[in-house]
Amino acid sequence: MPKYVVATPDEIPPGERKIVEIGGRSIGIFNIDGEFFAIRNSCPHQGGPLCKGIITGFLESPTPGTYHYTRKGEMLRCPWHSWEFDIKTGQSWWSPAQRRVRKYEVQVESGEDIEASSSEREKGPYVADTFPVTVEQKYVVIEID
Amino acid sequence: MESWETPHFVEAGVKAIDCDIHNEVPTLQTLYPYMSDFWCDYCQNSGFRGPDANDYPRGAPLTTHPDALSPWDMDLAHVRERLLDGWNLEYGVLNCAYRVQSIHNPDLAAAIAQAVNDWQIEHWLDPEPRLRASLVIPSQIPELAAKEIERVGEHPGFVQVVLPVRSRIPYGNRLYHPIYEAAVRHNLAIGIQYGGAPGTQPSPTGWPSTFLEEYSGMTQVFQAQVISLVAEGIFDRFPELRVVLIESGFTWLPAMMWRIDKEWRGLRNNTPWVKRPPSEYMRKHIRFTLQPIDAPPTPEQLLQIIGQLESDEMLMFSTDYPHWQFNTPNEALPSELPGPLARKILHENASTFYQLPQAR
Amino acid sequence: MENTKTKRLKYPVIDCDVHNSVPPGGLSPYLSQRWQDHHKIFGLRGQIGGYYPRALLNAARHDAWPPSGLSPGADLGFMQEQLLDTWNIEYGVLNPLIPVGEQLNIEYGDALASAVNDWQVADWVEPEPRLRASIVLPYENGDLAAAEVHRCGPNPAFVQILLLARTREPLGNRKYWKIYEAAVEYDLPIGIHFGGNQGPITGAGWPSYYIEDHGGMPQAFHTQVISYVCEGVFDHFPTLKVVLIEGGFAWLPPLIWRLDATWEKLRVEIPDLKRKPSEYIRDHFWLSTQPMEEPPKREYFEQMLEQMDMNDKLMFATDYPHWDFDAPDRALPSFLAPDLRKKILSENARDLYAFEKL
Numbered sequence: 001m002p003k004y005v006v007a008t009p010d011e012i013p014p015g016e017r018k019i020v021e022i023g024g025r026s027i028g029i030f031n032i033d034g035e036f037f038a039i040r041n042s043c044p045h046q047g048g049p050l051c052k053g054i055i056t057g058f059l060e061s062p063t064p065g066t067y068h069y070t071r072k073g074e075m076l077r078c079p080w081h082s083w084e085f086d087i088k089t090g091q092s093w094w095s096p097a098q099r100r101v102r103k104y105e106v107q108v109e110s111g112e113d114i115e116a117s118s119s120e121r122e123k124g125p126y127v128a129d130t131f132p133v134t135v136e137q138k139y140v141v142i143e144i145d
Numbered sequence: 146m147e148s149w150e151t152p153h154f155v156e157a158g159v160k161a162i163d164c165d166i167h168n169e170v171p172t173l174q175t176l177y178p179y180m181s182d183f184w185c186d187y188c189q190n191s192g193f194r195g196p197d198a199n200d201y202p203r204g205a206p207l208t209t210h211p212d213a214l215s216p217w218d219m220d221l222a223h224v225r226e227r228l229l230d231g232w233n234l235e236y237g238v239l240n241c242a243y244r245v246q247s248i249h250n251p252d253l254a255a256a257i258a259q260a261v262n263d264w265q266i267e268h269w270l271d272p273e274p275r276l277r278a279s280l281v282i283p284s285q286i287p288e289l290a291a292k293e294i295e296r297v298g299e300h301p302g303f304v305q306v307v308l309p310v311r312s313r314i315p316y317g318n319r320l321y322h323p324i325y326e327a328a329v330r331h332n333l334a335i336g337i338q339y340g341g342a343p344g345t346q347p348s349p350t351g352w353p354s355t356f357l358e359e360y361s362g363m364t365q366v367f368q369a370q371v372i373s374l375v376a377e378g379i380f381d382r383f384p385e386l387r388v389v390l391i392e393s394g395f396t397w398l399p400a401m402m403w404r405i406d407k408e409w410r411g412l413r414n415n416t417p418w419v420k421r422p423p424s425e426y427m428r429k430h431i432r433f434t435l436q437p438i439d440a441p442p443t444p445e446q447l448l449q450i451i452g453q454l455e456s457d458e459m460l461m462f463s464t465d466y467p468h469w470q471f472n473t474p475n476e477a478l479p480s481e482l483p484g485p486l487a488r489k490i491l492h493e494n495a496s497t498f499y500q501l502p503q504a505r
Numbered sequence: 506m507e508n509t510k511t512k513r514l515k516y517p518v519i520d521c522d523v524h525n526s527v528p529p530g531g532l533s534p535y536l537s538q539r540w541q542d543h544h545k546i547f548g549l550r551g552q553i554g555g556y557y558p559r560a561l562l563n564a565a566r567h568d569a570w571p572p573s574g575l576s577p578g579a580d581l582g583f584m585q586e587q588l589l590d591t592w593n594i595e596y597g598v599l600n601p602l603i604p605v606g607e608q609l610n611i612e613y614g615d616a617l618a619s620a621v622n623d624w625q626v627a628d629w630v631e632p633e634p635r636l637r638a639s640i641v642l643p644y645e646n647g648d649l650a651a652a653e654v655h656r657c658g659p660n661p662a663f664v665q666i667l668l669l670a671r672t673r674e675p676l677g678n679r680k681y682w683k684i685y686e687a688a689v690e691y692d693l694p695i696g697i698h699f700g701g702n703q704g705p706i707t708g709a710g711w712p713s714y715y716i717e718d719h720g721g722m723p724q725a726f727h728t729q730v731i732s733y734v735c736e737g738v739f740d741h742f743p744t745l746k747v748v749l750i751e752g753g754f755a756w757l758p759p760l761i762w763r764l765d766a767t768w769e770k771l772r773v774e775i776p777d778l779k780r781k782p783s784e785y786i787r788d789h790f791w792l793s794t795q796p797m798e799e800p801p802k803r804e805y806f807e808q809m810l811e812q813m814d815m816n817d818k819l820m821f822a823t824d825y826p827h828w829d830f831d832a833p834d835r836a837l838p839s840f841l842a843p844d845l846r847k848k849i850l851s852e853n854a855r856d857l858y859a860f861e862k863l
Contacts, residue, residue: 045410046830046831046832046835046836047832047834047835048566048568048830048832049568052567052568053567053568054561054567056414059414059417060417061417061418062418063378063381063382063418064319064377064378064379064381064382064416064418065319065378065418066418067417077567078411079561079566079567079568079569079828080566080568080828080829080830080832081410081411081828081829081830082411082412082414082560082561082828083410083411084413084414093413094409094410094413094422205771205774206770206771206773207767207770207771310708310709311708311709312709312710313709313710314709314710314711315707315709315710315711315712315713315717316709317712317713318712318713343709343710345704345705345708345710346704346705346708347708348675348708348724348725348727348728349670349671349704349705349706349707349708349721349724349725349728350670350671350672350673350674350675350676350701350703350725350728350729351672351673351674351675351678351703351704351728352674352675353675353677353728353731353732353735354675354677354678354732354735354736355735355771355774355775356771356774357735357767357768357771357772357774357775358675358728358731358732358735360767360771361731361735361760361763361764361767361768362708362727362728362731363708364727364759364760364763365707365708365723365724365727365728366707366708366709366724368721368723368724369707369708369709369712369717369721369724370709372712372716372717372720372721373707373709373712373713373717376712376713376714376716376717376720377712377713377714377717394759394763396759396762396763397756397759397760397763399755399800399805400755400756400758400759400798400809401723401756403755403798403799403800403801403805404720404723404753404755404756404796404798405716405720406799406801407796407798407799408716408719408720409716411560411828411829412560412715412716412719412720413716415560415714415715415716416714416716437763437766437767438766439759439762439763439766440762440766441758441759441762441812442762446808446812449808449812450759453800453805453808455801469770
């Protein structure tokens with residue numbers, strides 16, 4: 001499974017996102033309270049650029065007129081039809097089992113590790129072509145199948 | 146009248162439940178015995194002749210079947226002869242369309258509603274155990290409406306509260322909660338019926354010129370009410386509430402369900418109490434009387450539409466008597482319905498919805 | 506810009522509903538000093554009081570805000586890139602939703618209509634020949650509206666007349682007939698677009714939430730269809746064509762059945778109507794597809810098309826830049842036969858609008 005170096009951690013502060021083009025796909029990387037998550041930048045509905053949507057919270061209501069708004073910063077609304085997705089799982093709010101967006105594994109790795117492993121083989125497992133790597137830095141790395 | 150034959154289902158031994166028979170108040174004077182001296186004098190002195198919604202114009206062909214008496218001329222004997230005995234019905238549900246909701250004076254509206262209900266008890270319910278009826282309430286003043294439900298809601302003849310589909314404010318509004326609380330407390334369904342005259346425009350785009358336009362267009366008012374009930378959370382707040390749309394048609398429902406389900410996927414955070422697709426609420430809580438069918442041109446298409454409802458529980462047989470919705474009695478129930486579905490429509494669905502005891 | 510890279514489409518696309526909006530001061534060159542001053546002092550005044558906050562700001566796709574800082578739909582360059590180039594759109598029909606017809610001050614509405622129409626030609630259609638415009642009108646006044654149609658009608662930049670779904674009276678009403686008289690003279694279809702604001706938005710009063718406003722819009726179209734038929738508009742104007750824009754379309758077959766059934770019983774009220782309502786509807790109405798119908802099963806969609814029997818009248822629209830946008834490559838169901846797909850995506854619109862070279 002190829003890995004891509006897509007950013008430095010400080011490039012995506014908490015609450016922010018970065019959209020990258022890798023392996024022929026557009027992917028959004030989100031920082032939620034220091035943890036990184038990545039999902040495909042394409043809504044399963046009509047292919048809208050999901051990761052450009054509004055970042056919002058999880059809204060529930062036990063009874064009409066009440067609004068329980070939690071997990072602020074963890075939900076994403078598609079910029080087109082406002083479908084809501086959980087950034088951490090890729091699941092849609094209205095049909096979590098059937099309608100979901102592809103989620104990717106994200107790690108923060110040191111430049112040293114990345115350099116070491118990319119020299120072992122010619123092409124990977126790390127594909128760092130989108131981003132120059134130095135050994136002193138840490139990097140956000142995502143895995144794509 | 147010889148053309149008023151007995152339908153096939155009666156000959157096959159099915160005891161149907163007719164969910165929409167009109168019992169109309171002939172004149173305001175009919176109600177005087179049930180009104181206080183003050184209100185009788187008030188009406189006489191002011192020349193008030195009762196609410197004039199004219200939502201069933203007296204001479205309009207649709208208002209009276211060519212073989213029937215007009216809604217204001219027919220009495221219990223006529224209903225017995227035509228339907229209860231004539232068609233061997235198990236039950237008939239009366240839906241009185243006296244529009245107290247169009248009376249702006251709340252006290253007068255409440256007084257007349259009381260009179261209508263007492264008249265229904267004396268002239269229709271007490272003499273005829275096969276009949277059930279709908280409470281007329283001044284729904285424009287929910288507090289007074291709830292009081293009226295409390296007053297007579299325990300009478301075993303009343304199975305529902307009837308509301309005209311044309312309201313000043315849609316029925317999902319929280320303002321109406323006292324009505325639904327009272328209805329649930331007395332185990333009454335809510336019937337939303339064609340018509341009404343709240344004084345505001347009958348469409349989102351002004352007043353059409355003809356009765357034909359207003360009648361055809363009434364489906365869109367029913368749609369607005371269904372959307373309102375679901376979106377504004379009435380079924381979340383009152384999970385036991387049962388609603389029936391009366392004389393609304395139903396072939397429009399699948400397309401409306403698709404639209405609102407689609408809207409909900411993106412806009413659900415506007416009304417977060419709506420936790421499931423709106424169509425699920427509709428299938429669970431809302432029923433439709435069968436007439437008018439507003440049928441497509443082919444039997445196959447009617448079956449397609451019924452299939453698209455994705456429920457065999459939503460339709461309940463009705464004649465809408467004496468309105469002219471079908472020509473011959475055998476057209477009251479579409480012949481293309483498969484047997485088990487026809488039985489559900491003729492009897493089971495209404496029996497369950499109204500929780501009617503099985504007659505002997 | 507991953508969402509603006511060109512999508513591969515098998516068939517040409519005509520977009521029947523594109524919204525351009527006015528950048529700050531954009532109308533000034535086309536508005537007299539008198540009305541510029543009026544606007545500064547009083548602003549826009551219609552039958553206000555019926556506003557529901559939209560799903561998103563400006564009811565726009567969140568990704569449709571141009572880098573220039575202008576509003577969605579106000580930046581031609583960005584529209585070209587994000588819409589016209591991305592999907593290689595052959596023609597886009599502009600429907601500017603500036604509240605012209607709703608103005609209570611009818612003279613201001615009239616001045617505003619002319620300004621918007623001149624602005625569309627000069628700032629949009631002339632610089633971008635893939636775009637065509639719709640004539641906006643002070644439609645609550647037949648005389649003023651007809652005069653504006655006569656002023657703009659000869660210019661091939663305009664391909665239709667734009668009215669809104671929620672008008673003060675149903676559009677079959679005689680007060681609007683002068684508009685139709687002028688429309689048939691220039692063979693311009695009447696486009697009725699989602700929107701308008703003239704009193705309670707349902708026949709049962711004001712609802713509470715945006716989903717009821719937005720999801721209930723087809724109901725206004727019901728009234729308009731019924732009104733055109735029953736008021737005899739098509740007997741009077743046999744060549745009039747009406748396009749229902751952004752109302753969806755699945756609601757139409759049941760309405761046709763309802764209207765035919767009611768007419769059978771009540772035709773005595775309009776004895777002069779020459780044909781069955783369904784016949785007028787199938788001959789005179791076109792519908793844009795957006796917002797696309799999404800029934801839960803494929804067979805329902807197919808049944809609905811067959812019941813409707815108007816495959817020559819469905820026309821694709823994106824509604825760009827609004828949030829309920831339909832993507833040309835994704836909105837139509839994948840199972841549509843190629844012939845029908847081609848008709849909906851472009852052929853029906855090309856036939857109707859008969860775009861001329863400018």
